[in-house]
Amino acid sequence: MSSLVRVQNLCKHFPVTAGVLHRTIGTIKAVNDVTLDIEKGEIVGVVGESGCGKSTFARLILRLIEPTSGRIFFDSHDISRLDKLQMRQLRRKMQMVFQDPYSALDPRYSTFRSLSEIYGIQKIDIKNNELKDRVADLLETVGLKPEHSNLYPHQLSGGQKQRVVIARALALTPEFVILDEPTAALDVSVQAQVILLLQQLREKFNLTYLFISHDLALVDYFCYRAVVMYLGRVVEILPADKLSAAPRHPYTKALADSVFVADPAARKETVPIEGEVSSPFNLPAGCVFGTRCPHVREVCRDTPPTLTQIAEGQFLACHFPLDE
Amino acid sequence: MPLLQVESLRVRFKTEEGYVEPLDGVSFEIEAGEVMGLVGETGSGKSVTAQAVMGLLPFINGEVTAGRIIFMGKDLLSFSEEQWQKYRGAKLSLISQNPMTSLDPVYRVGDQIVEGMLLHLDISKSEARPRAVDLMASLQIPNPERVYYQYPHQLSGGLKQRIVIAMGLCAGPRLLIADEPTTALDVTVQAQIVALFKKATVQRGIGLLLITHDLGVIAQICDKVAVMYAGTVVEFGDVMSIFNRPKHPYTESLLHCIPKLGMQKGTLKAIPGNVPSVQTFPSGCRFHPRCGDVTSACQLQKPGNIHLDSGINVACLKYSSYMKGSA
Numbered sequence: 001m002s003s004l005v006r007v008q009n010l011c012k013h014f015p016v017t018a019g020v021l022h023r024t025i026g027t028i029k030a031v032n033d034v035t036l037d038i039e040k041g042e043i044v045g046v047v048g049e050s051g052c053g054k055s056t057f058a059r060l061i062l063r064l065i066e067p068t069s070g071r072i073f074f075d076s077h078d079i080s081r082l083d084k085l086q087m088r089q090l091r092r093k094m095q096m097v098f099q100d101p102y103s104a105l106d107p108r109y110s111t112f113r114s115l116s117e118i119y120g121i122q123k124i125d126i127k128n129n130e131l132k133d134r135v136a137d138l139l140e141t142v143g144l145k146p147e148h149s150n151l152y153p154h155q156l157s158g159g160q161k162q163r164v165v166i167a168r169a170l171a172l173t174p175e176f177v178i179l180d181e182p183t184a185a186l187d188v189s190v191q192a193q194v195i196l197l198l199q200q201l202r203e204k205f206n207l208t209y210l211f212i213s214h215d216l217a218l219v220d221y222f223c224y225r226a227v228v229m230y231l232g233r234v235v236e237i238l239p240a241d242k243l244s245a246a247p248r249h250p251y252t253k254a255l256a257d258s259v260f261v262a263d264p265a266a267r268k269e270t271v272p273i274e275g276e277v278s279s280p281f282n283l284p285a286g287c288v289f290g291t292r293c294p295h296v297r298e299v300c301r302d303t304p305p306t307l308t309q310i311a312e313g314q315f316l317a318c319h320f321p322l323d324e
Numbered sequence: 325m326p327l328l329q330v331e332s333l334r335v336r337f338k339t340e341e342g343y344v345e346p347l348d349g350v351s352f353e354i355e356a357g358e359v360m361g362l363v364g365e366t367g368s369g370k371s372v373t374a375q376a377v378m379g380l381l382p383f384i385n386g387e388v389t390a391g392r393i394i395f396m397g398k399d400l401l402s403f404s405e406e407q408w409q410k411y412r413g414a415k416l417s418l419i420s421q422n423p424m425t426s427l428d429p430v431y432r433v434g435d436q437i438v439e440g441m442l443l444h445l446d447i448s449k450s451e452a453r454p455r456a457v458d459l460m461a462s463l464q465i466p467n468p469e470r471v472y473y474q475y476p477h478q479l480s481g482g483l484k485q486r487i488v489i490a491m492g493l494c495a496g497p498r499l500l501i502a503d504e505p506t507t508a509l510d511v512t513v514q515a516q517i518v519a520l521f522k523k524a525t526v527q528r529g530i531g532l533l534l535i536t537h538d539l540g541v542i543a544q545i546c547d548k549v550a551v552m553y554a555g556t557v558v559e560f561g562d563v564m565s566i567f568n569r570p571k572h573p574y575t576e577s578l579l580h581c582i583p584k585l586g587m588q589k590g591t592l593k594a595i596p597g598n599v600p601s602v603q604t605f606p607s608g609c610r611f612h613p614r615c616g617d618v619t620s621a622c623q624l625q626k627p628g629n630i631h632l633d634s635g636i637n638v639a640c641l642k643y644s645s646y647m648k649g650s651a
Contacts, residue, residue, distance in 0.1 A: 192594035260540030
């Protein structure tokens with residue numbers, strides 16, 4: 001198999017402390033036993049409600065935080081065994097675009113400095129005039145003009161800032177880019193521009209994306225496969241276009257049914273699911289979704305379902321899946 | 325007679341660099357029992373419109389320079405602050421954007437609902453308490469007696485939003501203005517809250533002005549919709565007609581640039597350019613630099629409100645030949 005990124009049984013547990021002695025009173029299982037293969041050239045979407053662990057998952061893959069257990073392979077290297085220097089070299093191949101372009105750029109850095117800084121950090125030997133050309137190239141790639149290189153973040157619009165952040169992620173010609181809600185802070189008309197740009201760049205540079213979003217329609221449109229997370233666990237992995245058409249997990253269905261379509265003829269008469277995501281502090285013994293699931297039975301409360309393959313590239317963790 | 329009628333509203337703000345005009349040409353109407361959506365991108369003037377209707381502009385250095393706001397037959401722009409005290413929160417109330425900051429963290433949530441009742445209704449605290457519990461129950465808050473005594477930090481996001489809605493409804497207003505009430509919520513909870521808004525509006529026969537940037541929410545519960553761009557209502561009318569047969573080029577492009585579930589790949593279309601900020605509003609039609617149907621006249625002439633036969637009001641020079649009555 002030619003997986004670019006392979007994640008095996010990844011866990012991240014954060015201790016919760018209380019009192020003056022900071023005694024540990026429990027753990028929050030932010031990411032719980034996640035296994036995922038990302039093929040080269042694929043766009044994988046991660047969806048779920050707030051607190052489902054999707055951003056923690058992204059940070060774990062880049063080793064921005066250390067996992068509690070589990071292994072991560074990039075290009076068949078086990079990245080948890082790399083030392084600092086090796087890790088820094090590997091980071092050239094894996095980059096991230098953060099959610100909020102307003103805080104991802106230093107307000108005192110011009111666009112040029114934001115984009116050229118990375119070559120210094122990576123200790124790449126590049127001459128000044130080459131650097132200028134390189135930055136101009138990058139700006140052109142993301143649809144900005146050379147004159148933008150002298151501007152500061154406050155002089156750019158939200159969409160332009162996000163283009164600079166994307167240019168920065170591309171500066172070292174990575175193979176794998178994690179996009180953490182890259183359009184959540186943007187207006188819809190600008191969101192479409194950024195999505196179209198990301199599609200172009202993927203084809204041009206043969207990139208692999210992990211796209212984190214809470215917008216199901218966007219994941220359906222942009223991604224090949226979708227990973228649905230709930231309270232730190234992967235409940236379903238399925239082709240993105242099946243998210244609303246043929247979900248097998250009751251949570252995926254509830255999530256897809258909750259999305260309002262911009263068409264008054266498609267109004268929903270009933271509320272698809274009651275209740276809210278329960279606290280991640282005391283997870284139920286059985287299925288994490290058991291407390292809200294409309295099809296819950298006795299076995300769901302005691303035994304957590306395991307994620308099993310049901311078709312090529314399709315996985316499901318449910319005792320009583322919905323009919324196809 | 326409509327419950328609320330806003331006509332050619334124009335608003336300016338005093339800033340250190342002089343005056344800016346965030347609203348110019350805002351017109352719409354809301355009937356009782358109806359949900360009207362006000363949709364637009366950042367900086368289009370949605371929240372300023374809400375503040376103008378609530379009479380809050382003088383507190384933030386703003387003033388209405390032209391237009392009318394008629395509510396239940398009364399001209400709100402002529403109100404003194406004493407008259408406003410009797411109306412604001414009582415006859416019309418505002419639910420602002422973030423439920424987390426609308427609640428005082430050190431008071432029990434039930435008491436925060438009762439506070440509004442004591443201020444606007446002539447009742448005692450012991451009468452107000454059971455009313456608050458009833459109101460909470462009607463908004464599908466489980467165990468209202470217990471939740472009454474809880475503090476905001478003990479409640480989930482969805483419950484907090486329900487408490488904020490209860491505060492908005494506590495004095496029995498005729499018009500409720502909700503500014504992005506579901507933006508901070510998860511999608512499954514958003515679906516619950518949106519259903520609650522619809523029910524509250526229909527059952528109580530009140531008007532709801534729902535401000536949002538989410539066209540999905542608009543399509544789900546609104547009867548009418550006003551589309552705003554750069555301080556102007558570019559199109560206003562029945563939600564079915566506007567979604568099925570958008571008249572204004574902006575509305576049309578906006579509907580093309582949101583991804584929908586099950587949408588075919590390659591069909592997403594972006595609107596070129598950026599949303600202008602209040603300092604950089606273009607001359608003439610404010611959408612002309614991004615418009616696909618632009619003509620030379622659009623750069624010079626600001627389009628008036630044209631009433632089409634279908635009942636839609638549109639502000640675009642394309643329809644100048646349809647000009648009938650209200651121009």
